[in-house]
Amino acid sequence: xxxxxxxxxxxxxxxxxxxxxxxxxxxxxxxxxxxxxxxxxxxxxxxxxxxxxxxxxxxxxxxxxxxxxxxxxxxxxxxxxxxx
Numbered sequence: 001x002x003x004x005x006x007x008x009x010x011x012x013x014x015x016x017x018x019x020x021x022x023x024x025x026x027x028x029x030x031x032x033x034x035x036x037x038x039x040x041x042x043x044x045x046x047x048x049x050x051x052x053x054x055x056x057x058x059x060x061x062x063x064x065x066x067x068x069x070x071x072x073x074x075x076x077x078x079x080x081x082x083x084x
Contacts, residue, residue, distance in 0.1 A: 011034070011035060012035065013032065013033065013034045013035070014031075014032070014033045015030070015031070015032050015033075016030070016031045016033075017029075017030050017063050017066060018030075019059050019062065019063065021055055021058065021059070024046055024047040024053075024058075025044055025045070025046050025047075025058075026044065026045045026046075026055070026058035026059050026061070026062040027042070027043070027044045027062065028041075028042070028043050028044070028045075028059075028062040028063050028065070028066040029041075029042050029066075030042075030043070030063075030066035030067065030069070030070055032070050032074075037077075039070050039073045039074060039077070041066045041069040041070050041073065042066075043062055043065040043066040043069055044062055044065075045058045045059075045061035045062035045065065046058075
């Protein structure tokens with residue numbers, strides 16, 4: 001059994017997604033701020049020529065790509081820290 005002897009540690013991480021729609025292209029600027037580190041991603045999603053113009057779908061794809069990109073950056077950073 002583990003005994004905790006001090007106050008609980010609390011952190012606040014902030015994730016900001018700014019989405020910009022320009023015609024058939026949705027762009028996202030994502031920022032993850034952990035307090036100790038900041039990661040940024042810029043991604044896009046483009047509507048296909050046969051796709052219906054539904055802005056929410058472009059926003060979801062672009063935001064999803066930005067989040068996946070942040071995860072990849074996080075993994076690379078952690079792998080570098082482990083090797084150090």
